[in-house]
Amino acid sequence: MSSTPPKATVSHLKASTETVTSVHYWTEKLLSFRTTRPAAYQFTPGQFARLGVVAGDETLWRAYSVTSAVTEDELEYFLVQVPGGLFTEQLKDLKPGDPILLEKFSYGFMTADRFADGEDLWMLATGTGLGPFISILQDPAVWKKFRNLILVHCVRNADELAYQELLSKLHLRPELAAGGARLQLLRSTTRDTQPPAAGNLQGRITTLLTGGDLEAAAGLAITAEASRVMMCGNPEMITATRDILYQRGLRPCRRAVPGQFVTEDYW
Numbered sequence: 001m002s003s004t005p006p007k008a009t010v011s012h013l014k015a016s017t018e019t020v021t022s023v024h025y026w027t028e029k030l031l032s033f034r035t036t037r038p039a040a041y042q043f044t045p046g047q048f049a050r051l052g053v054v055a056g057d058e059t060l061w062r063a064y065s066v067t068s069a070v071t072e073d074e075l076e077y078f079l080v081q082v083p084g085g086l087f088t089e090q091l092k093d094l095k096p097g098d099p100i101l102l103e104k105f106s107y108g109f110m111t112a113d114r115f116a117d118g119e120d121l122w123m124l125a126t127g128t129g130l131g132p133f134i135s136i137l138q139d140p141a142v143w144k145k146f147r148n149l150i151l152v153h154c155v156r157n158a159d160e161l162a163y164q165e166l167l168s169k170l171h172l173r174p175e176l177a178a179g180g181a182r183l184q185l186l187r188s189t190t191r192d193t194q195p196p197a198a199g200n201l202q203g204r205i206t207t208l209l210t211g212g213d214l215e216a217a218a219g220l221a222i223t224a225e226a227s228r229v230m231m232c233g234n235p236e237m238i239t240a241t242r243d244i245l246y247q248r249g250l251r252p253c254r255r256a257v258p259g260q261f262v263t264e265d266y267w
Ligand SMILES: Cc1cc2nc3c(=O)[nH]c(=O)nc-3n(C[C@H](O)[C@H](O)[C@H](O)COP(=O)(O)OP(=O)(O)OC[C@H]3O[C@@H](n4cnc5c(N)ncnc54)[C@H](O)[C@@H]3O)c2cc1C
Pocket: 003, 004, 005, 048, 062, 063, 064, 065, 066, 077, 078, 079, 080, 082, 084, 085, 086, 087, 088, 089, 108, 127, 128, 129, 131, 264, 265, 266, 267
């Protein structure tokens, strides 16, 4: 199901002005930033916010997945500076204290509650498509709902494998560990000239799926019975992965029909 809203401007009455509280650069063009959060702002892990910046006489709006946990006082986002991108060009010198507009509502259907059942939750991300899974993986309900959590992050170069420290320590949080799930972190690079670091994979998610490498690395088969899959990021990856899953008997979740996969296209 596509949840992409139009890139239309909306009245400021539908938005609040928040303040940037911190900015962290993972690479020259890949960053996370945090902002204040209105007391009334609610979201489900996996959803996205609509942020606004004023550029001349215009207010530009774009969608960004929330990476922070629902319990946090601030909101966090993970994004890439797109060369020549209208919105991200405005964020080039983003710093604490800067204002940013936030639409009052959260959006999106790539949430774990879409799945009626299933044992293994596969989260497939390219690039900044990792963002929603950072929030989802900090949700105790997800650790309780599934037996295995498998996060696959595929990037061009190894320095784009963000959030590794946070991810590698999630299983140590008592409120998550109490759920009983096992988290596996699978990382892959596609353009590094050096061989991948020990334990990392090489190649696109689609190639690793068709070749069986992801299942071999996780020690789990992808089946309609056991597997539930979330895909986020590059729309071409999502289209191709949908086809692969379809051939294996997995179907998209529809409003009233339980299925085995949900997606979020970033463009
Ligand atoms: C539901 C939803 C959630 C999103 N969440 C995020 C997020 O959490 N983080 C994030 O960085 N972006 C996210 N995006 C994309 C974001 O809304 C903007 O489109 C993006 O930041 C570029 O905006 P721009 O105006 O600078 O460039 P635009 O002119 O809007 O985009 C130009 C081109 O940049 C490429 N592009 C856009 N976004 C990305 C990306 N994330 N990674 C690689 N290439 C990209 C595409 O080829 C696109 O056509 C999301 C989009 C949608 C629809």
